Amino acid sequence: MTEATTALTNAPLPVAPGRVSITRAVLRNPLGLSALIILTLIILISVVAPFFAPHSPTEVKIDKILAMPSSDYPLGGDGAGRDVFSRLIWAGQNTLLGALIAVSISLVLGSVAGLVAGYFGKVFDTTFSWAANILMALPAMIVLLALYQTLGGSVYSTMAVFGVMLSPGFFRLVRNQVIAVKNELYVDAARVSGLSDARIISRHILRVVRSPIIIQTAIIGGIAIIIQSGLEFLGLGDPATPTWGGMLQDAFSNIYINPAGILWPGLIIAATVASLVLLGNAIRDELGGPRASAARPRAKPRHGHAHARTQGTEALNPGSGNGPLLRVRDLHVGYGSIENPLTVVRGVSFDVTAGEIVGIVGESGSGKTQTAFSILGLLPRGGRVLSGSIKFRGRDITFAPGNEMQKIRGRDLSYIPQEPMSNLDPSFTIGHQLVEPMQAVFKISKAEARKRSLVLLARVGIADPERTFRSYPHEISGGMAQRVLIAGAVSCGPKLLIADEPTTALDVTVQAEVLDLLRDLQREMGMGIVLVTHNFGVVADLCDRVVVMQNGRVVETNDAETLFSAPSDPYTQALLAATLDDSPPRPPLAVTAAGTSKGKL
């Protein structure tokens, strides 16, 4: 086996960008960068207010009451003759400090409680979730107004209370994330590796919840500033301390005398809050990538493969009357931009004659599924046929528009998917999902469609068709679901059935039954089948002819018996050699040969 598999290409280590820190990611994002600059400016100027502001916030000049901007008062004077510009800067200190208190308290309280509740569950989860629900049920503004006097009229202590009231936002976020991560296999692996709970939390859990916490912090910060300004606008807080909300109130009471006065505090509040929200969005956008790419990457074709051969396809179909049922010629399928598409299928040609079962076999990334989808006209978003032709019953459907394909699909051309469960709508009964398309295609009554559906369900080997007809998808097994989809696919008597890995998700005993069913149906109805699979056993069981694909190209087309007994392409040979059917079973462990000591690796 080892010699044979060396013929298979050993993929080189990929070269890809390494770790992307949050800071660098945000700096790359123009929106994030400008938000960050504005925020830094506002914070910096507020911090150095004593050195930066031209006047004291309480300095009053009688002649400057509601004055227009001048060199002394760059933004004019307020209702008490104080410098609006200086007060804006001084007020930044107070407003930002209040927001900081609220955010810090909610962040620490919510995150810690969320971590504990999510990770340890049970009593912690019940108690903390209950407390969070109570807090969320309280109307924040009213509580704050009521507490304001009780707490001694300090904006800061009010903001501290507000922090507690905001903490369920962090709590729920962190708790849900932790619960999701806790069940990941890598956390199980860490447990088996002997890591303590504290280490698992710091190494695995915190890494994942870190970025959502940062995003939430930015947004909560914005909310805190708005609520605080709102409270001050209503007249709470010390009138002697400058705050953005207090300035807004002063400007509002003089709005008929100096309408422009309301502009400055309004602008600074808007700029700060908008920057915080935009920063949060930018972080989310930039960090959205790694989370997504943790999933299976889309297979990319490797370049530089020599054997692109489409042998014998012409010879195998010598003028069969009206020509083949399906004729694919030099098909290219690509994704991405028009100028520089990523080609996943490169020059695939094959034929399917009526009543023939053709297998398309290959490993992941070979382009077999993309080929099947382009025949159906159902390429995923961004994918399209670049060149070549697909002829179905003599008609060119390569670039047929959607509505025309829709007429062909579900009548002459049918499809069986890989994942039966995800292809049934969980909110409708099986019966509904069979009857509706039948009514649409055949223009028959509901009762007639129902009758036909029950016959079909019985035909595909479902023991109690009536009951299955009334069932919802979650009430039936995966094997049953695949039978239902097969029933739906053959309901219109298609000429060609495209089956994409139809048994891969099924248990081997169920797979055998489904393969039997497909074979019987094919014989009964005389339809052609294109069977996409990675399993050579399935190919051997069902197919008349086989197309072997690698990296988007056809490397061999052969009739099934010749392919298995005398494969011509080295890649096919290597693949067949990698099947374990004929490998000898491992002999029992000889007692003498057993590992008698714990060998050092």
Added chain:
Amino acid sequence: MSETDTSAPLLEAKNVVVEFPMKGFRKAPFRVLHGVSLDIHPGETVGLVGESGSGKTTIGRAILGLVEPAAGTITFDGQDITRLHRKERRKLSDSIQVVFQDPYTSLNPTMTVGDILSEPLLVKADLKGSARTRIRELLDQVGLPSGAVDKFPREFSGGQRQRVAIARALALSPRLVVCDEPVSALDLSTQARVLDLFIEIQERTGVAYLFVSHDLSVVRHISHRVAVMYKGNIVEYGDGDQVTSEPVHPYTQKLLMSAPVANPVRQRERRIERHTMLAASSKEGHN
């Protein structure tokens, strides 16, 4: 310690019962394992084959301490490990390790390969200093270049990720590795290479495997002995050749007959054989 005694099993599970609580007030728990017994000797591979829902993964998780059995005992090297405290369990980490099915979710996507491999080494104080050398050794063993250290899991193919997972399992030189469908997410050719890697490591180090898989041909290739699970019970347990070539239990026979052979002529024969067998058994059922 009976490290040199090859006649005594390294791991022994006796009548292990696992139940999962059902949702709803006072609902009877769902019994996943109905008293499963299993033994693994040092340096041996025991294959555990079964279909989805047969409980084959659960027995592996019980051995790893990730689920707690409701009854029965599991002994490792003479020590009862059925219900260990977290602390005692953590001491076992250098003896029992795991390779999971899905190399896409068993590696933390935010950690580099170096971080992932140093994780088990961090636990052992005496290994902290030599971690870097050890990681290079491990990568070399599983056939990955040492440049892989600074890369992230997403930069690797499925087969390469599974190699990283194997390296992580080997980091502390364990004596038993529970392999839960370690090749079923891989392409055919990758699967063959990873299986050869498993065998090669075993021959070199004498590690024992509990190899869980749904694929009879994979289990047959790697296992000295094979156990067949069906609905929470082991229905057949014996030498790999016997169980996978001439099974005795009707379920194993059905399993064997259902797996298609990559040869049209032989597959046709097998299909006919299977239909005859099914017809015979349904006749029996009617009588």
